[in-house]
Amino acid sequence: MQKIKNYINGELTEPAGKNYLDNINPATGEVYSLIPDSDERDVQLAVDAAKAAFPSWSVMPVAERSDILLKISQLIDKNLDRLALAESIDQGKPVWLAKRVDIPRARDNFHFYATGAIHLSTEAHATENTAINYTLRQPIGIAGCISPWNLPLYLFTWKIAPALAAGCCVVAKPSEITPMTAYLLSELCIEAGLPKGVLNIVHGLGPKAGAAIIQHPEISAISFTGGTKTGEWIAKTAAPMFKKLSLELGGKNPNMVFADCNFEEAVKTSVTGAFSNQGEICLTGSRIFIEKPLYEKFKDAFLKRVSTLTVGDPLDDNSRMGAIVSKQHMEKILSYIELAKQEGGKILCGGNQLHLSGKLSKGYYIEPTAIEGLPYDCRTNQEEIFGPVVTLMPFEKEEEALKYANSTTYGLAGTIWTENLSRAHRMAAQLQSGIIWINCWLFRDLRTPFGGMKNSGVGREGGFEALKFFTEEKNVCIKL
Numbered sequence: 001m002q003k004i005k006n007y008i009n010g011e012l013t014e015p016a017g018k019n020y021l022d023n024i025n026p027a028t029g030e031v032y033s034l035i036p037d038s039d040e041r042d043v044q045l046a047v048d049a050a051k052a053a054f055p056s057w058s059v060m061p062v063a064e065r066s067d068i069l070l071k072i073s074q075l076i077d078k079n080l081d082r083l084a085l086a087e088s089i090d091q092g093k094p095v096w097l098a099k100r101v102d103i104p105r106a107r108d109n110f111h112f113y114a115t116g117a118i119h120l121s122t123e124a125h126a127t128e129n130t131a132i133n134y135t136l137r138q139p140i141g142i143a144g145c146i147s148p149w150n151l152p153l154y155l156f157t158w159k160i161a162p163a164l165a166a167g168c169c170v171v172a173k174p175s176e177i178t179p180m181t182a183y184l185l186s187e188l189c190i191e192a193g194l195p196k197g198v199l200n201i202v203h204g205l206g207p208k209a210g211a212a213i214i215q216h217p218e219i220s221a222i223s224f225t226g227g228t229k230t231g232e233w234i235a236k237t238a239a240p241m242f243k244k245l246s247l248e249l250g251g252k253n254p255n256m257v258f259a260d261c262n263f264e265e266a267v268k269t270s271v272t273g274a275f276s277n278q279g280e281i282c283l284t285g286s287r288i289f290i291e292k293p294l295y296e297k298f299k300d301a302f303l304k305r306v307s308t309l310t311v312g313d314p315l316d317d318n319s320r321m322g323a324i325v326s327k328q329h330m331e332k333i334l335s336y337i338e339l340a341k342q343e344g345g346k347i348l349c350g351g352n353q354l355h356l357s358g359k360l361s362k363g364y365y366i367e368p369t370a371i372e373g374l375p376y377d378c379r380t381n382q383e384e385i386f387g388p389v390v391t392l393m394p395f396e397k398e399e400e401a402l403k404y405a406n407s408t409t410y411g412l413a414g415t416i417w418t419e420n421l422s423r424a425h426r427m428a429a430q431l432q433s434g435i436i437w438i439n440c441w442l443f444r445d446l447r448t449p450f451g452g453m454k455n456s457g458v459g460r461e462g463g464f465e466a467l468k469f470f471t472e473e474k475n476v477c478i479k480l
């Protein structure tokens, strides 16, 4: 059976404790590889390697650093099919989706920051002919990057690429549920000639290997994407150590459909925004609010379109949805469907685990599920489900839609469907979300600030924001 290895000091290594965890293919429910069950000893080795690499990496001319990162980007592109297949087997997502979205985005993350770092500049302030201040921006040191399982390589590289481009050395941990493409990335980094110790990838459990990264006194910045509860623990642990923190956390995103919308587009994109990647996207539009006059028409068209979504083998290009990432997560989603029924919800479609046949008979599948008749403030409508489950709710006025939309503790993303320009701007300004899409969903420009308000996180990724995060600002004042 394939054994994944840590990537420490430029080498693929066994974990110090020689212990491994099972890695399961969610499409079949079978163990197909083993993951290092790393602990604080492995994290210490990774920190030692990063520390030794930092003096030369941090002062390397940015164009040289950029060249190495561009090589990694090119190698991701060259291995696109292989990486997409690995991502699909590891995560359960359709392989066509990994080919079209996940892996190209991982390639682009490296490309974007390899070139972006060249353009990072600093400011100067002249003080009324008496002094000149200029600001230095220096790499912060060793950065800890921890990512979740839903978009494995996509989100892992979204942190690592800006950290490396800014001149930091990195100790990173992918999710133990989806470690495979991070492992393949370490092979590509070796091939690209990334100097040893610049990037170290430690595999293993969150509360063990992950916690050791957060608690390590020599790791000065933490970039984390994952659940809000984990983020809370990280904030509590890291704050007394004065670590710089970027937290990208959960979401419960409103999708607001007004009667004057472009109907076909709104229906089509609302279905994609609800069920893409089995609904396992932090930006999923899981609460759909529909203006009353349009409610029945929208519901019918939405359900008709959902009925065409085939759930099946992730490796089959005809499957629109694949497997849920793990048995535990499938059970969590199913428990929320039960809760929705107890709360008085009416299941409009789906609502069940799906049992496929043959080699998929032990896999984890759930039908795309839509529910109506629930109040906006019940648990189903307040808590993140992170699966193929959405609720439909009618509203009468803008104020009511806003009240519903802003009622959760989350504030990640929101979508507004309307052809009324004034309304679109009005709603965008009042929606408590870090990311607003008007007449679209998950339309990304990597230069824009990305992140959430309220319990959806602290800080923003993307563009120069991420490069700045991994640097320390120093003001130098010269008296004239």
Ligand code: NAD
Residues within 6 Å of the ligand: 146, 147, 148, 149, 150, 151, 155, 173, 174, 175, 176, 204, 205, 206, 207, 208, 209, 210, 211, 212, 214, 225, 226, 227, 228, 230, 231, 233, 234, 248, 249, 250, 251, 281, 282, 384, 386, 412, 452, 456, 457
């Ligand atoms: P999770 O919080 O369980 O795990 C995320 C990562 O943190 C994993 O690598 C895990 O091993 C690690 N971890 C867990 N406990 C830790 C600890 N005590 N110390 C250090 N590391 C620890 O989240 P998940 O289940 O993997 O991912 C799903 C969540 O991620 C959802 O809430 C989703 O909304 C969120 N998410 C947010 C964004 C965003 O950009 N805001 C993007 C994707 C996913």
